[in-house]
Amino acid sequence: MSKNDKLKPETILAFDTYKDQHGAVVPPLYQNSLFTFDSWDDIDKAFDNKYENYIYSRLLNPTVKIAEDKIAAICGGEKAKLVSSGIAAVTSAILHCVKANDHIVTIKNIYGPTNTFISTYLKNKFNITSTFIDGRDVQNFANAIQGNTALIYLESPASLTYDLQDLKAVADLAKSKGIKTAIDNTYSSPIFQKPLDLGIDIEVHSVSKYIGGHSDVVAGVIVSSKSIMDSIIGNEHELLGAKMAPFEGWLVLRSLRTLPIRMKAHQDNGMKIASYLESHHKIEKVFYPGLKSFPQYDLAQRQMSGSSGLLSFELKTKEIAKIKTFVDSLKMFKLGVSWGGHDSLIYAPVISYLKELTPDQFEGFGINPSILRISVGLEHWEDLREDLQRVLALI
Numbered sequence: 001m002s003k004n005d006k007l008k009p010e011t012i013l014a015f016d017t018y019k020d021q022h023g024a025v026v027p028p029l030y031q032n033s034l035f036t037f038d039s040w041d042d043i044d045k046a047f048d049n050k051y052e053n054y055i056y057s058r059l060l061n062p063t064v065k066i067a068e069d070k071i072a073a074i075c076g077g078e079k080a081k082l083v084s085s086g087i088a089a090v091t092s093a094i095l096h097c098v099k100a101n102d103h104i105v106t107i108k109n110i111y112g113p114t115n116t117f118i119s120t121y122l123k124n125k126f127n128i129t130s131t132f133i134d135g136r137d138v139q140n141f142a143n144a145i146q147g148n149t150a151l152i153y154l155e156s157p158a159s160l161t162y163d164l165q166d167l168k169a170v171a172d173l174a175k176s177k178g179i180k181t182a183i184d185n186t187y188s189s190p191i192f193q194k195p196l197d198l199g200i201d202i203e204v205h206s207v208s209k210y211i212g213g214h215s216d217v218v219a220g221v222i223v224s225s226k227s228i229m230d231s232i233i234g235n236e237h238e239l240l241g242a243k244m245a246p247f248e249g250w251l252v253l254r255s256l257r258t259l260p261i262r263m264k265a266h267q268d269n270g271m272k273i274a275s276y277l278e279s280h281h282k283i284e285k286v287f288y289p290g291l292k293s294f295p296q297y298d299l300a301q302r303q304m305s306g307s308s309g310l311l312s313f314e315l316k317t318k319e320i321a322k323i324k325t326f327v328d329s330l331k332m333f334k335l336g337v338s339w340g341g342h343d344s345l346i347y348a349p350v351i352s353y354l355k356e357l358t359p360d361q362f363e364g365f366g367i368n369p370s371i372l373r374i375s376v377g378l379e380h381w382e383d384l385r386e387d388l389q390r391v392l393a394l395i
């Protein structure tokens with residue numbers, strides 16, 4: 001990507017420089033498991049640099065690599081690796097940073113499966129302990145650090161309530177103590193937040209959300225410096241095997257071309273719907289970093305350049321029957337998990353969270369059954385508002 005270094009993200013993502021394809025305007029899908037060589041000497045030479053040469057598609061595939069180079073460039077990282085899911089990106093990044101008996105500092109309202117991985121899996125298998133803090137105050141990070149802390153793991157904005165962590169301040173603190181930092185940057189996408197520029201070591205995304213954007217891919221990506229990525233590529237990626245399929249890579253490449261304009265459209269719609277909900281008398285509260293009423297609005301303005309289309313709101317009613325009526329009566333917002341696609345979605349976190357978390361952990365998230373999450377899609381916002389208006393009148 002070096003010759004693209006000075007190009008703007010929109011250009012890097014929309015402009016394909018790949019040649020060797022009969023002039024086809026879109027890079028080809030290399031749907032092959034292995035690559036063959038003309039001679040013993042040729043394959044022998046390829047193994048001298050086995051992670052940079054095309055030998056086997058579990059390690060490197062040309063279609064997937066085009067997408068990886070584009071993502072690394074827009075994140076300001078030296079290298080990116082696409083993997084088979086967002087959680088594979090999360091667990092690979094964490095495993096890179098820790099060994100048995102280490103300690104992790106992370107935030108209370110972290111993505112559910114990430115919480116389980118840190119609090120239960122790593123504890124039971126490797127005696128890796130952890131402290132879950134309220135990440136809104138940098139002092140809480142400083143207080144939680146121990147002699148064996150190896151990683152501060154962030155998610156900002158965090159799931160459901162979108163609490164922020166001050167990325168620059170946490171990165172500076174961690175650097176001063178020789179501790180690695182990683183962040184789940186899925187909410188903002190690489191378009192609206194650049195954690196590596198603020199000093200964070202590793203950035204991960206669930207590509208299933210905004211980067212994929214069409215609700216047709218489950219994937220993840222890890223982005224960092226060359227030295228960290230080379231270690232992840234030679235260890236967690238090669239040995240745990242959560243590689244991306246070539247067709248998924250081709251779909252991600254398709255998605256990347258429109259990522260900047262999709263993010264702008266999600267933000268425009270998100271802002272309008274958030275403002276509408278905030279003004280409605282049946283709504284208690286809206287959680288959305290783009291609103292002036294957001295408690296950390298100033299920090300959001302400082303470290304993010306946009307606020308996407310994902311938001312939560314609390315209905316005034318606490319009656320489960322009414323909350324169910326609200327969710328079931330919407331027509332434009334389909335009921336389902338995940339988010340970040342072209343299609344608007346609604347989800348009631350209480351449905352699955354109480355099955356996966358203890359009531360204490362659920363409360364630790366700062367949420368209750370009246371809090372609903374919507375992913376505002378790319379439909380016209382007035383159609384979405386009318387749907388909400390109609391359904392709010394029913395409860």
Ligand SMILES: *Cc1c(COP(=O)(O)O)cnc(C)c1O
Pocket residue numbers: 085086087088090111155159184186187205206207208209218219220338
């Ligand atoms: C969805 C999600 C993940 C997991 O991604 P998958 O692609 O579903 O494995 C991780 N972090 C956040 C914040 C998510 O929303």
